[in-house]
Amino acid sequence: MIEVTNVTKEIEGKLILNDITFKIKDLSGIRIGLVGHNGVGKTTLLRLISGQDEDYKGKICIGKSTNVGCVEQEILLDEESLSIKDYIYIKTGIKDLEERIMFLENNLENEGLIEEYGEILQKFISLDGYNIEYNIQKLLAGLNLKKDIESTRMKELSGGEKKKVLLSTVFIKGTDILLLDEPTNDLDLNAILWVEDYLKNNQASMIIVSHDRKFLDGVTNKIWEIGHEKRTITEYGGNYSDYITHKQKLLNGQIQEYEKTQEEIGRLNNSANRKKNWAVSGRAQGVNDNDKYTKGYERNKSGKLGSGAKNIEKKISKLEDVEKPKTRKPFIINIKDSDRKTSEYIFEMNNIIIGYENGFEIGPITLNVEYGEKIVILGENGSGKTTLLKAMCYDENIISGEVRQTKNFINLIQEHNALQEEAATLVQYIVENSKVTREEAINLIVKAQFNRDEINKRMSDISPGERVRMILTSFSGKEIDAIILDEPTNHLDLEGIKVLEEVVNDFKGSVVLVSHDREFLSNIESLQCYTLEGNHLIKKKELNDEIDMNV
Known part of the structure; x- marks a missing residue:
């Protein structure tokens, strides 16, 4: 059981969580969706519960027999060289248990070690240690990760493939209470559906932070909202759609x-x-x-x-004590359309082959995108979707073939926009990337739902969702031909996703995106669908048919 009593969290004098109190029983089947605007403390609350952050006021009690599991958000640099199998064995504790069991079995003549041997063996059995490799293979097969777990190194995996390993590590351990922070980020559609089904059939109690509306509808049976003003939790019964209606x-x-x-x-x-x-x-x-x-x-x-x-x-x-209901000012992005004609090609790729030194290769691929066309590229994790976007935009890793592109485009490619701008303050970032005055930059930042006293925060000090908002805000005022988006809904709050839907639908130019957010894709008008299959790009008849087929 987890019991949280009057927990308050501040960071540099700013209130993040305020007097939070709740109790969750082990294996209750309660699956809570934790929602709220970017920066209200959703991830912070999970870190407090899991013990990753101990700087708070109040009390958090976890039962002695309660096993709390949480998915790590990244793989450390010194873990990148591990094989998939070794990574999971180390993170689940199986490796240490196996080594200790072997030592104890070789020293059982020492009566003082017999009791420890029994305890260690019981832990090993509770993790189903004798079937651990079979269980790993079963989970990874369910998540559609087709890799040799002994020879494949973690550094060889794509972002989505790494996420599958991280999820498997927690699922194998078995938990009474499960904490999940954006579990669908970076996953392909088949994996999302598998995780959704796995969680629905799991009796563990769960707190899930997610901005995937379909996923929340499919998994949760209760919604907790952290309010932007008061920073307290309001509870709603039912799934996400029930919460919105109520x-x-x-x-x-x-x-x-x-x-x-x-x-x-x-x-x-x-x-x-x-x-x-x-x-x-x-x-x-x-x-x-x-x-x-x-x-x-x-x-x-x-x-x-x-x-x-x-x-x-x-x-x-x-x-007069009855206050006007407070609603947050909408997140605003103003992107100017160019004066291109619809018959003009914005991107042209003719028989290109893309590859890396490690032997990964896709193609030949031909894709011509006219001004005004909107397309989505679907595909399994590791199929090369982000690689294709980079080739389209920056001519990266092209072995053969020809690429032509407009110079007048903006992109949100997750891996390409690495955090090279993290040292900048918010106002410096907008001034530099939007080519505007300081005062104009401040106005844009305020429209992105930041306060004026936050303009000198560093990009590295804001939440991932707030960082995505800043990147999108840097596009404001630019006259462009095309928008390139790679998993744009990752980390964005639900309100931000709706704004992004409006921006994409209202934009007159071309849009090329990679996304597995079913609700987001369903809300984009006139969207053409392509999939990367068997190293080739294939056009599909209808997006909804492709989604329904996977469902």
């Missing part, structure tokens, strides 16, 4: 209540003003009247009217 009804109700309150305040103000005017009129009439009885009556009447006006003002003061 939250919208709640917001509509709050807006109606606020509007009715404003109408009542207006009515009461008019009534109070009338009584004030009558009171003033009565006092004036009483002063001018020579009849002392009339003068007294008017004075009493005006006094009552004045008191009535004050009582109404008290009512108004209470009603």
